[in-house]
Amino acid sequence: MRPQGAAALAGIVAVGVAIAVGELAAGLVAAIPSPVDAIGQTLIPRFPGSVTSWAIDTFGVANRAVLTSGIVLVALLIGAYAGTAGRRHLATPVLLFGGFAALGVLTSQGQPGAAVVPVTLGLGVAAAAGLVLLRWILARVDEDAARALADARDTQEPGTSSSTAPSTDGTVVTVPRRTVVATAGVAALGAVVAGSFGRWVLGGGVTAEPSELSLPRPQSSLPPVTPAVDASGRIEGLSPILTPTDRFFRIDTALSVPRVDPSTWSLRVSGMVDRPLELSLEDLLAEPMSEIDATIACVSNPVGGDLIGTARWLGTPLADLLDRAGVQDAATQIVGRSVDGWTAGFPTELAFDGRDAIVAIAMNGEPLPARHGFPARLIVPGLFGYVSATKWLQEIELTTWEGFDAYWVPRGWAKEGPVKTGARIDVPRLGERLPAGEVVVAGVAWAPIRGIRGVEVRVDDGPFQPAELIEPLSDQTWVQWTATVAVPQGDRSLQVRAIDGDGVVQPQGPRPPAPDGAEGWHRRSIRVGD
Numbered sequence: 001m002r003p004q005g006a007a008a009l010a011g012i013v014a015v016g017v018a019i020a021v022g023e024l025a026a027g028l029v030a031a032i033p034s035p036v037d038a039i040g041q042t043l044i045p046r047f048p049g050s051v052t053s054w055a056i057d058t059f060g061v062a063n064r065a066v067l068t069s070g071i072v073l074v075a076l077l078i079g080a081y082a083g084t085a086g087r088r089h090l091a092t093p094v095l096l097f098g099g100f101a102a103l104g105v106l107t108s109q110g111q112p113g114a115a116v117v118p119v120t121l122g123l124g125v126a127a128a129a130g131l132v133l134l135r136w137i138l139a140r141v142d143e144d145a146a147r148a149l150a151d152a153r154d155t156q157e158p159g160t161s162s163s164t165a166p167s168t169d170g171t172v173v174t175v176p177r178r179t180v181v182a183t184a185g186v187a188a189l190g191a192v193v194a195g196s197f198g199r200w201v202l203g204g205g206v207t208a209e210p211s212e213l214s215l216p217r218p219q220s221s222l223p224p225v226t227p228a229v230d231a232s233g234r235i236e237g238l239s240p241i242l243t244p245t246d247r248f249f250r251i252d253t254a255l256s257v258p259r260v261d262p263s264t265w266s267l268r269v270s271g272m273v274d275r276p277l278e279l280s281l282e283d284l285l286a287e288p289m290s291e292i293d294a295t296i297a298c299v300s301n302p303v304g305g306d307l308i309g310t311a312r313w314l315g316t317p318l319a320d321l322l323d324r325a326g327v328q329d330a331a332t333q334i335v336g337r338s339v340d341g342w343t344a345g346f347p348t349e350l351a352f353d354g355r356d357a358i359v360a361i362a363m364n365g366e367p368l369p370a371r372h373g374f375p376a377r378l379i380v381p382g383l384f385g386y387v388s389a390t391k392w393l394q395e396i397e398l399t400t401w402e403g404f405d406a407y408w409v410p411r412g413w414a415k416e417g418p419v420k421t422g423a424r425i426d427v428p429r430l431g432e433r434l435p436a437g438e439v440v441v442a443g444v445a446w447a448p449i450r451g452i453r454g455v456e457v458r459v460d461d462g463p464f465q466p467a468e469l470i471e472p473l474s475d476q477t478w479v480q481w482t483a484t485v486a487v488p489q490g491d492r493s494l495q496v497r498a499i500d501g502d503g504v505v506q507p508q509g510p511r512p513p514a515p516d517g518a519e520g521w522h523r524r525s526i527r528v529g530d
């Protein structure tokens with residue numbers, strides 16, 4: 001291996017180690033946000049809306065991972081440069097590593113819960129670890145190169161011309177691979193293990209706070225979900241009527257899950273109200289609680305997609321809090337603001353029109369997990385998440401409709417986000433081979449808060465036939481449906497459409513998710529017979 005190559009490798013590994021130490025520190029110390037995420041979070045709002053939308057369309061839920069990988073990749077490339085430059089002058093890597101640490105410290109200051117001293121210490125240690133490792137490997141590389149050069153001079157006898165002898169300008173001097181590769185390998189492995197552990201913790205792997213909370217009882221409880229109201233026990237592959245929390249979709253702009261300290265957290269009701277409120281978590285838990293079943297959906301959910309789920313939420317009615325604060329007549333918009341500065345807004349009247357809008361503190365009988373907004377979030381049945389479902393809620397601000405555009409609006413998404421009527425085929429599964437004859441088709445359909453009046457299925461482009469509806473939990477939730485249809489042999493497709501509670505047939509579309517939600521009748525290809 002040539003010394004320059006070895007030096008570049010050393011630089012890459014050293015940056016990897018520095019990043020890993022930074023992520024590990026972030027995982028272990030709540031006041032240190034992930035440096036990689038901090039840089040990413042600072043970049044995101046600076047991207048034009050078209051770039052953000054493109055990234056979400058192209059990479060879907062993975063867009064976060066793509067951004068963080070990109071940042072790490074660029075850092076590793078700069079590391080390769082730092083390594084080669086560092087053979088001559090250690091000043092270059094010192095500047096680059098120091099610069100990265102400084103960038104991490106600066107960008108972290110916009111992150112929730114960040115404290116300057118721990119961040120500076122953590123990133124200082126991370127940069128120092130990388131530099132010490134780099135210096136050590138570079139010293140070995142130079143020693144080995146010098147020795148190889150000396151050996152080459154000794155063995156080169158006068159008058160012989162050996163094709164294997166290295167030239168004295170050093171260009172083909174080789175370094176014993178073992179030292180560099182072994183050190184680099186061990187360091188890289190350590191970096192991967194430490195970095196992954198840090199990321200795992202940041203991703204919500206350890207969430208001590210939520211489980212410690214004891215939940216208040218609702219004023220009246222909903223009946224338990226029995227097999228009679230959940231057909232998923234009978235039909236394999238059908239979505240359960242309540243989505244288990246660990247299978248619930250997650251969508252947000254947070255690169256790492258905000259970890260809120262329940263002892264210092266508070267919720268404000270502010271803006272155009274006569275009596276602004278501020279509630280600690282204890283205060284909030286003491287409010288009257290209601291239990292509601294509601295389906296929430298993401299505007300980015302494609303036809304047939306799974307960015308939709310139903311949970312039994314526990315929370316205090318939004319209307320009660322607002323009445324207490326005294327909403328002024330001119331306040332036409334309710335804006336939810338999260339601890340990480342994200343916002344969502346919807347018309348004030350929707351908190352008072354009879355739907356069960358709540359400040360939720362629990363889902364499916366457990367305190368909200370960190371991923372889903374611990375300690376509190378808004379749930380407004382019938383509205384897409386991006387206009388309503390603020391997680392890690394910190395402030396409910398009353399303002400005017402014209403006076404404020406929430407996070408996704410300037411990025412090209414519609415200002416109003418009612419959930420569109422939709423239906424999805426869960427069974428049979430994609431590409432499933434089935435015996436000829438009668439085929440059981442099943443799935444879910446939703447039109448919160450209008451409810452579902454009917455669901456119809458058809459084979460290929462044949463006539464639509466009515467499906468059977470399982471008794472819904474409420475008009476705010478999806479319904480399960482099943483149908484048994486005769487399917488002739490061959491490559492076939494099944495298609496579904498829903499009819500909402502007002503009797504309106506779901507539009508055929510197709511339309512993409514942007515700017516206000518996808519439209520289309522979900523179709524599934526199957527193979528029947530041999």
Ligand SMILES: Nc1nc2c(c(=O)[nH]1)N[C@H]1C(S)=C(S)[C@@H](COP(=O)(O)O)O[C@H]1N2
Pocket residue numbers: 248249250251252253254297298299338339340342371372373384385386388389390391392
């Ligand atoms: N703080 C915060 N809350 C947020 C978001 C976000 O980016 N930040 N995304 C919203 C969007 S777009 C959706 S679809 C829902 C998803 O909720 P879930 O992740 O609990 O399923 O959260 C909403 N709440």
Ligand SMILES: [Mo]
Pocket residue numbers: 251297298299300384385386
């Ligand atoms: Mo969303």
